[in-house]
Amino acid sequence: MSDIIHTKEDLLRAARMVEPYVHRTPILTSATLNSISGAHLYFKCENFQKMGAFKMRGAVHAILNLSEDQKAKGVITHSSGNFAQAIALSAQMLGVKAYIVMPENAPEVKKSAVRGYGGQITLCPSTIEARQETVDRLIADNGATFIHPSNDDQVILGNSTLAKELIEDIPQLEYIMAPVGGGGLIAGVALAAHHFGANCKTIGAEPSVVDDAKRSLLSGKIEYNETTDTIADGLKTHLGDRNFPIIQQLVEDIILVEEDEIVSALKLVMERMKVVIEPSAAVGVAAVIKEKERFKGKKVGIVLCGGNLDFGKLPF
Amino acid sequence: MSDIIHTKEDLLRAARMVEPYVHRTPILTSATLNSISGAHLYFKCENFQKMGAFKMRGAVHAILNLSEDQKAKGVITHSSGNFAQAIALSAQMLGVKAYIVMPENAPEVKKSAVRGYGGQITLCPSTIEARQETVDRLIADNGATFIHPSNDDQVILGNSTLAKELIEDIPQLEYIMAPVGGGGLIAGVALAAHHFGANCKTIGAEPSVVDDAKRSLLSGKIEYNETTDTIADGLKTHLGDRNFPIIQQLVEDIILVEEDEIVSALKLVMERMKVVIEPSAAVGVAAVIKEKERFKGKKVGIVLCGGNLDFGKLPF
Numbered sequence: 001m002s003d004i005i006h007t008k009e010d011l012l013r014a015a016r017m018v019e020p021y022v023h024r025t026p027i028l029t030s031a032t033l034n035s036i037s038g039a040h041l042y043f044k045c046e047n048f049q050k051m052g053a054f055k056m057r058g059a060v061h062a063i064l065n066l067s068e069d070q071k072a073k074g075v076i077t078h079s080s081g082n083f084a085q086a087i088a089l090s091a092q093m094l095g096v097k098a099y100i101v102m103p104e105n106a107p108e109v110k111k112s113a114v115r116g117y118g119g120q121i122t123l124c125p126s127t128i129e130a131r132q133e134t135v136d137r138l139i140a141d142n143g144a145t146f147i148h149p150s151n152d153d154q155v156i157l158g159n160s161t162l163a164k165e166l167i168e169d170i171p172q173l174e175y176i177m178a179p180v181g182g183g184g185l186i187a188g189v190a191l192a193a194h195h196f197g198a199n200c201k202t203i204g205a206e207p208s209v210v211d212d213a214k215r216s217l218l219s220g221k222i223e224y225n226e227t228t229d230t231i232a233d234g235l236k237t238h239l240g241d242r243n244f245p246i247i248q249q250l251v252e253d254i255i256l257v258e259e260d261e262i263v264s265a266l267k268l269v270m271e272r273m274k275v276v277i278e279p280s281a282a283v284g285v286a287a288v289i290k291e292k293e294r295f296k297g298k299k300v301g302i303v304l305c306g307g308n309l310d311f312g313k314l315p316f
Numbered sequence: 317m318s319d320i321i322h323t324k325e326d327l328l329r330a331a332r333m334v335e336p337y338v339h340r341t342p343i344l345t346s347a348t349l350n351s352i353s354g355a356h357l358y359f360k361c362e363n364f365q366k367m368g369a370f371k372m373r374g375a376v377h378a379i380l381n382l383s384e385d386q387k388a389k390g391v392i393t394h395s396s397g398n399f400a401q402a403i404a405l406s407a408q409m410l411g412v413k414a415y416i417v418m419p420e421n422a423p424e425v426k427k428s429a430v431r432g433y434g435g436q437i438t439l440c441p442s443t444i445e446a447r448q449e450t451v452d453r454l455i456a457d458n459g460a461t462f463i464h465p466s467n468d469d470q471v472i473l474g475n476s477t478l479a480k481e482l483i484e485d486i487p488q489l490e491y492i493m494a495p496v497g498g499g500g501l502i503a504g505v506a507l508a509a510h511h512f513g514a515n516c517k518t519i520g521a522e523p524s525v526v527d528d529a530k531r532s533l534l535s536g537k538i539e540y541n542e543t544t545d546t547i548a549d550g551l552k553t554h555l556g557d558r559n560f561p562i563i564q565q566l567v568e569d570i571i572l573v574e575e576d577e578i579v580s581a582l583k584l585v586m587e588r589m590k591v592v593i594e595p596s597a598a599v600g601v602a603a604v605i606k607e608k609e610r611f612k613g614k615k616v617g618i619v620l621c622g623g624n625l626d627f628g629k630l631p632f
Binding site: 028047048052267270271273274275276277307314 | 342363368586589590591593623632
C-alpha cells in the first residue's frame, strides 16, 4: 500500500482541536438489531451531535485551521442540508462570519435553522451554475474562504474524529460501516480505522440509485449519478479528488441497498432503538442486514450520521 | 408526616432484585431544551428500557415476588398497552406463563408484540365488564395470579428503581417530574425521591382532559375521568388505593397541560433531542416548559416513561 495521505499525527491533532467544540456522542447497542443482523452492532450516534449530524466535526475543524486573516473575512459554503447548519453553528461558536448559499427551494425549516445559528443566507436558483456564480460573487465581494462539504482535507480530518472515538470505546471492532455521499465521511472514517483500529476494515453503504461511489471504486475514476431519486437525500453527491484517493486505498467495499431496504431499516431503528435518524443514516443499517453472512458474529460499528429527519415526509 | 408505607430498605431490596433484568437507562441532557425551559433538565430515558417503557421494572419485580407455586400457575393482566408487553417479556425471562387479556380492538402491532414475547392473548369486548369476566374466568381455569398495571405494591416498588438510578446519577436533583396515569409510576418515583433524594420534590404532570389525579389530590379521594380524549393514551386511567396514599403524602403538586402543549413538547423532543418518545412521555416536558418561572435555574429530572409511539398517528 502506498503512503496514506494523512498521518496518525494529523488525526490526533484534529481530535485535539475538535474536542472542545463537539459532543463525544454515545454508542448504543440493541439486542433486537443484533438478533436481526446476527452481528454485534455498535451504533455511533452522531444524530445526537450538535446541530444533529457528524458534519459539525468537519466544519469546526476546517474553520479552526484557517488563518486569522481568513477568519476575519468569514467562511462560505453552499448546502441545502446539514453542512449549512454545521458551518453556521461552527462559525458562530468561533466568532467568524458565515455566508451560506442555499437554493431558493430549500425547505423553510432548513433556512430558519441556519438563521438560528447566525448564518447569513443568500438564496439562488436551484442550478449548479447559479450556485457557483453566487458563491463566486460573494467571495469577490467579501473575501470569504470557501469550505466544501466533503472534498476538503480539513473536513475529512474533522470527520475522522468520530471513528477515533468509536474505536477507543470498542477497540476490538472488526468493521466500521459508513454511508457514502460526497465521500468526506467515509474517507475520515477509513483513516481512523487504518491508524487506530486493530485490523478494522471500513465498508461503505450506498443506495443503488446513486451508486456513483461503487462505480468509482470499480472504474478507478470519479463517476457521477444520472438519477438521484433516493430517500437518502444526503447521499446524492459524488466523490472528489481529495477524498477519492483515500477511499481507493482504505475502503474495502461498498454495499448497495435498495430504497425499500432503507425504509425498513429506518423504521427498525426508530421503532426498536427509539432514536431518530435521517434516511441517510439508515443506509448502513440496511447494508449490514442485507449482507448477514458477511457480518455474522462480527463486531461492526455503524455510523448513524445524522438525525435531521423531516417528520412530514416519514415514509411509514 | 405520617409513616411512609414503603421503607428505604424495601426500595433497596427492589433495586437489587430488578437490576439483573432491566437496563440501567441513560440520562440525556439537551442544551436546546435547557435554553427553552430555563432549567437544567435531566431526561431519564425509559424509552430505551426493555420493551420500550418503564413498565418493565414493575412487571418483573411483581413476578419475582410471587411464590414458586404462584409462578408455576402463571400470571395474568389486562392491558392494551405497555404493561401487557412488560408482563409478557418479564414472564418469558423468568420462565413463567403469561395470560394477557386485551380488547378486541387493540392495535395489531400491540398484539403481535405481546405474542412475540410469548404472552398468551385472550381477546374480549372492549368494556370493563367483559374484561373483568374474562380475567375472572382465566383465573378460575388456570389459577394464575393477577397483576395490576399500577395499583400493586410490588409494581410501585419496581418502578421506584428508575428514580433511584436517576438520583444516584444526579444527586443534587431538586425536582423529578413524572406523568400521572394510573399512579404506579409517580408513586414509585416519589418514594425514591423521598428516601434517596437530597430534598428532591416529586411533581406530577397530567393532561387537562384527564385531570383525575389533580382533582383527587384536591378532594382527598380518588376521582375519575368523564372524558378520555387525550393524545397521551397511557394516562387515561385513575389512581388506586395502593398508590393514592403515597401520592397524597409525597407528591408536591400536579401540573395540568393542554393537548397542544403535549404535541409541541413531543415534537421538540423528537426533533431536537432525536429520541423517540410516546405522547405520555411528552407531558412532563410540556409541564416544565409551561411553568418556567417555577423551575428556573433548578435541576429537574424528567421521566421519559416510554417510546412506543405509533408513527402512523404522529400528530405533526
